[in-house]
Amino acid sequence: MALGQLEIVVQGQGLHEFTEQVNSWLDSQNLFGSGLCTLFIQHTSASLLIQENADPSARVDLENWLNRLVPENDPLYTHTLEGPDDMPAHIKAALTASSLSIPMENGRLLLGTWQGIYLWEHRHHQGKRRVIVQACN
Numbered sequence: 013m014a015l016g017q018l019e020i021v022v023q024g025q026g027l028h029e030f031t032e033q034v035n036s037w038l039d040s041q042n043l044f045g046s047g048l049c050t051l052f053i054q055h056t057s058a059s060l061l062i063q064e065n066a067d068p069s070a071r072v073d074l075e076n077w078l079n080r081l082v083p084e085n086d087p088l089y090t091h092t093l094e095g096p097d098d099m100p101a102h103i104k105a106a107l108t109a110s111s112l113s114i115p116m117e118n119g120r121l122l123l124g125t126w127q128g129i130y131l132w133e134h135r136h137h138q139g140k141r142r143v144i145v146q147a148c149n
Contacts, residue, residue: 014041018143022133025097027063027071030143031128035121037145043119047149051129052111054142057101058133059108065128078104101134108132116147 016037020030038049053060064070082100089099112129115122123129131141 014043014147016041016145018145019140020131020143021138021140022058022131023138025133025136026075027061027130027132029065029128029130031065031121031123034129034145038116038119038121038147041119041147043116043147043149045118045149047116047147049114049116049121050111050146050148051114052144052146053131054144055105057098057105057135058131058141059105059110060112060143061109061130061132062112062114062123062127063130064126066126071130078107082107095136097134097136104132104134116149119147119149 018030018033018037020028020033022028034049034051051060063074079100082103084096084100086100091099091102114129121129131143133141
């Protein structure tokens with residue numbers, strides 16, 4: 013078993029692919045055989061997902077759809093001290109995933125041809141997010 017942490021730099025709200033960071037980390041662990049890679053984000057206003065990495069319009073459509081589903085400045089929100097994007101970010105994170113499990117073979121992720129691993133930042137801020145990565149074989 014191998015355990016580590018990745019820092020993902022985000023430039024604001026949106027889908028940020030970090031498949032190559034996961035692959036680089038796995039390469040550094042010298043894993044062999046079959047196993048499972050688990051990713052867990054340590055934040056409540058961002059999430060993880062596997063999504064198409066070929067056509068950027070798929071990501072744009074996902075972002076637009078979720079922003080329409082969970083708008084900012086809804087008068088029903090009471091958690092507003094951290095800005096108009098904070099409560100929507102918590103709702104979006106609750107509707108999506110905080111962890112992913114991806115099968116591996118010979119230390120490589122068994123992702124499909126057009127699949128990539130994304131951090132979905134739900135806030136407008138720029139900065140870093142922490143993702144815990146664990147590989148077991």
